[in-house]
Amino acid sequence: ILVFVHHPPSLRALEYAAATGVLSSAVPFLVDMLALRKVPTQFFGVFMSVHPVMAALVGQAVLDQRLPVADWVAIAAIVVVNTVGALVPATKTARPNRSDDKDGRAV
DSSP, X not given: OHHHHHSOXXXXXXXXXXHHHIIIIIHHHXXXXXXXXXXXXXXXXXXXXXHHHHHHHHHHXXXXXXXXXXXXXXXXXXXXXXXXXHHSOOOOOOOOSSOBOTTSOBO
């Protein structure tokens, strides 16, 4: 509050803040929701796990940030595990052989 009292934000600064909020939150959320409609459910997790890859690549290209090798290995491990989980068929649990009526009692 003290900073805003001594240095009130300009209209330009508020515009930049609003644009940053929309571009960093609303746009990625909208893209994820549109992808969820088109992509099979089991693969959506794989696409979500790619977000850190894209963030790291943008950070490297735009901000000249470099991640340590251990961070790249961790990101790759997450993507690989999600991919394997989406590709390997789920095992079905065994169901009891009896049938239940509407009240939950055995027939």
